[in-house]
Amino acid sequence: MNKAVRKAVIAGNWKMNKTSAEAKELITAIAPLVKDAGCDVVACVPYVDIATAIEAAKGTNIKIGAENCHWAVSGAFTGEISAEMLKACGVEYVITGHSERRTYFGDTDVTVQKRTRAALDAGLTVIVCVGEYLEQREQGITDELVAMQTKIALGGVTEEELKRIIIAYEPVWAIGTGKTATAEQANEVCAVIRATVKSLYGEKAAEGITVQYGGSMNAGNAAELLAQPDVDGGLIGGASLKPNDFAAIVDAATKG
Ligand SMILES: O=C(CO)COP(=O)(O)O
Numbered sequence: 001m002n003k004a005v006r007k008a009v010i011a012g013n014w015k016m017n018k019t020s021a022e023a024k025e026l027i028t029a030i031a032p033l034v035k036d037a038g039c040d041v042v043a044c045v046p047y048v049d050i051a052t053a054i055e056a057a058k059g060t061n062i063k064i065g066a067e068n069c070h071w072a073v074s075g076a077f078t079g080e081i082s083a084e085m086l087k088a089c090g091v092e093y094v095i096t097g098h099s100e101r102r103t104y105f106g107d108t109d110v111t112v113q114k115r116t117r118a119a120l121d122a123g124l125t126v127i128v129c130v131g132e133y134l135e136q137r138e139q140g141i142t143d144e145l146v147a148m149q150t151k152i153a154l155g156g157v158t159e160e161e162l163k164r165i166i167i168a169y170e171p172v173w174a175i176g177t178g179k180t181a182t183a184e185q186a187n188e189v190c191a192v193i194r195a196t197v198k199s200l201y202g203e204k205a206a207e208g209i210t211v212q213y214g215g216s217m218n219a220g221n222a223a224e225l226l227a228q229p230d231v232d233g234g235l236i237g238g239a240s241l242k243p244n245d246f247a248a249i250v251d252a253a254t255k256g
Helices: 020-034 047-056 083-089 101-103 110-122 135-140 142-153 183-201 203-208 222-226 242-253
Strands: 009-013 040-044 062-066 093-096 126-129 167-169 209-215 233-236
Touching: 009 093, 009 167, 009 209, 009 242, 020 040, 020 047, 020 062, 020 242, 040 093, 047 062, 047 083, 083 110, 093 110, 110 126, 110 142, 126 142, 135 142, 142 167, 142 183, 167 183, 183 203, 183 209, 183 222, 222 233, 222 242, 233 242
Parallel strands: 009 040, 009 233, 040 062, 062 093, 093 126, 126 167, 167 209, 209 233
Antiparallel strands: none
16 A cells, blocks of 8 residues: 555654643744654643643644543533533644553543544544553454454544544553564554554555554654554654654654
């Protein structure tokens, strides 16, 4: 399948980092470094930073995303934020199913599907995360597991809506550990995800969908990962907090 038909997307996931004053500084520092990007550039930021980040990103090519959303439009869900509320703030992207949400906050394939549904209904573009734990890789069930996570997350998603879905392959053992998947390992699982999309929606949809890799991607390893035929971008944690490193990854994707 032809990689050239897809636009690469480099998205930062700031996780629980940066006050709103720091968010303004970070966006302001990143913006001039990525202004000529040949890929989409997204910063997914903590809820409380969204308004400042959107303001700081005005007139730049950086798009702002959130890191999670609830599945209801509104209601008695203390402490939660809906996709509708995000959209109303000017947010364009949202992450669902990040492994930290699955591991620490009880997210399951079913709640990931519900959050993804709500985000699509609100008009957002969704970065759906899938990936295996180390034990699962060692048991040899990575491909099967990631295919299943992908299928469940996409349950009920139409072919038209699929255009607003990005899937991020994030092996849990590579997140924040400095252990990156090899370029071959990353490509192999991204290809499994694409094949899963093909089995559900056909060849054209599979060729068009952006599949990212995430897990200790940095300025040093990005070029090799992003040159892989099935890796269309990255979801970046730690390195997205460092303007020069993040910009180097964006550069690698531009050349990619
Ligand atoms: O979880 C990640 C992005 O969502 C990856 O985090 P690191 O880049 O810090 O490993």
